[in-house]
Amino acid sequence: MEVGQMQRRLVEFTKSLFVEGFLDGQFLQLQQLQDDSNPDFVVEVVSLFFQDSEKLLNDLTSALEQQDVDFKKVDAHVHQLKGSSSSIGAQRVKNACVVFRSFCEEQNLQECMRCLQLVKQEFYLAKNKFETLFTMEQQIVAAGGSIPATEITSF
């Protein structure tokens, strides 16, 4: 595939991510922060997010499996996850966290477990999408092209 085609595919894919709600405006901000002095910023931040969040999800899973569930602790974890997902623009993950938190406040264990599953699902989906995105970018760069900037038209 030649560079122009790859770039087109990338733009289409990125647009679809916005349309489908995987990404929001914050991601654009991240992209804008990336420049020559910080060439891998987006990849780094996103990788950091996935690293941290995996741990959080594990902690959440074990916290909800306890005999006496400490909802405050669970809420704290979800809060953190919500914060970090919103900071990279992973909208769907963030929204799932919001729902999760409301059930934490109600201390509804059943619903919390369901929410955890939902969050995990969204998380892995997002991870997949990001990986595809980065792979495409790398292919373009490897072929000698440059990454086209995402234009902010109406979604």
Next chain:
Amino acid sequence: MLVFNSHGSTRLLLLLMISVAVGVIAICSLVFLIVRTRVREMHLRAALIKQMEATRQAESKSMSKSNAFAQASHDVRASLAGIMGLVDISYDEVSPGSELEKNLKQIEACAKDLMGFLNCILDTSKVEAGKMPLEEEEFDLAQLLEDVVDLYHPVAMRKGVDVILDPNDGTVLKHSLVKGDRGKLKKILSNLLSNAVKFTDDGHISVRAWVQKPSLENTILATRGNSSWKRMMCLLREKNDKDGGDEAVNDFRQNPNSAEFVFEVDDTGKGIPKEMRKSVFENYIQVKETARGQEGTGLGLGIVQSLVRLMGGDIQIRDKDMGERGTCFRFNVFLAPWDAVATKPLEEDPEAGGYGAARHLGLTIRATSPGLSFHSSSTRQVRSPRPEGSPVVLLIQNEERRRTCQSYMEKLGIEVLVVSQWQDLPIILKKIQMKVVNVAYHSSSGKSDRSWRIERLSTSASLSKSCSRVKGVSLGSLDGADHTLPVYKSPSHKDQSGFVLLIIDASAGPFQEIFMAVAEFRKLLPSTQCKVVWLDKPTMRSIDQRAINGKLDPDDIIMSKPFHGTRLLQVIRLLPEFGGLLQKRPSRQLRERAVLNAEATEPLAEETGNTHREKPLNGKRALVVDDSEIMRKLSLCNLSNLGATAQLCENGKEAVQLIREGIDEQRERGVSDIHRPYDYILMDCQMPTMDGYEATRKIRKEEKRYGIHTPIIALTAHSSGAEVKKIFEAGMDFHIEKPVNGVRLMKAISEIQSRGGGV
């Protein structure tokens, strides 16, 4: 007496009369003959003139035909370009994946085909008219080969045919930088490859090339060609189009600098029957029986032959070994080396540094004699694989690719263990394991005792959770495509910790099982560095990240197929003997560590391009307080973008400490007028140990003592009324909604400044 006299005179007279008559007859017949030949000559001359006239007319007709054709083709080309351009534009308007997009793609493909046919026909006519000048440009031959092979690889793979670039003996790599007509060479290769792809339904297509010193016989023939003998032969024979090329041929072969490059395109397809071998090169001939549903103008091979001859070589179909099917085209061209200094003839030892930029310091494959064909590997001098060298395990599905990789690596002296089926992988790994343990045991204890420590090691197949979770890095970070040869370095004694390289085709078997086998192998040899290169299809990944929970080792590399050319060289260079580094941690993690370590008490000197543009926060120092690493990183980046330097810390307690230290340090220096240690503080509200509110309160207390006030900006998730109240009550000046971005930051700061809080 009178009678006697008259008798004699009559006889004389009679004689005279006879001779005169004879003479007259002779003269008459001579005249007759002359007249006849004259007449004939005139007839012939007239006929000749007529013929010449006819030829001239025919030539001019053909010339005008070609001109008209060229003219028309310009227009056809323009229209085609118009169509393709419009299709291109339309892509942007169409919704991806729709029926319309599919149709557009097909239109584009048809237009491209049309262009191809047109060019084909044009080329033929150009070559025939002798109007195909040979261009000369400098280019990298190895790169060209790889590009062409990679170009046809996806199309062939769709049919299930692998296209392999066979490194052969590596001579092309050595003399890769050449001067010649790149475009024509590419056309020749493309033509041959597209034919091979068309006519092969399974198996493989190999492309290989090597360099030969033009043998003595060739040069003798060439010099002989210059003689008048050939000229005479030309007059008698029909004129053929070889004539124009002959001079070129002589030029090439006599140029002492140029080398003979031989190329082969070898496929396992339908083959060409012996009777048709000569005629396939004639224009418009297609091997009809095998051209089932194949389109084409039938011009391809004719053009190929003309082009090859134009470049001073020739093309032929080689006989394959018994029992092997398919066709093997072999052609040669003459190319001059590209190097300002390289005026040395080919006879010199190539290792002394003749051609181009290729490094010859290392291990290269020596040919036994220059004029020999390098095709069969049995006659070649091979370096025996060194026992201390790092072993390479090769698990590649395609047999031919496996063979070519193995033979090339072995020629470089690398020990290769071939795994033909994925089920054999654990067995081979065990073999290496035993060998490595042996070596380690040798070097550590010096005994030749064969007691292995394997019993101690666990054989559980489960992956421990402590495996680092960073995903495998794609191969963007290694060197760009340079075809310099891998340089062999003997492993120093320090590197005795061992290195094993696994090259594994991710689609060679069920990925999960292969991955587990590798992971197990890794665990059993903790001191050996095991680097794995996973070969994966770029379009349909076999590596399911979710199935293995993304637990690829950070040092692992995922490489896109096809595996040959520069990628093969890059992987070889991973070996310590060829310059690979025995590092344990990739540099990526190191960088992240550096950011984390910013929590030390020394302020982070994160100077950004202050000298470049005027940044709004130039020279300002900020303190970022947030428990989330991501937030810290984000804030840091935002601040540096705006020209500020930032100090990061994890919670309120650290923040207070930093403020205190900042003040103390000024006091120690004897500063009379203490100013605030930071220009701004970005404070997250929710943090463990000490949250933002309490930290602010403490900081304000501290500041009161010295009459300073640092603007503190709260980072909150919500901005409800109650929350905002809390913020201001604690003593913070402003709040920003998370997540942080440059716009929000600047808004807050300018607000603060307008209020007169900042300087």
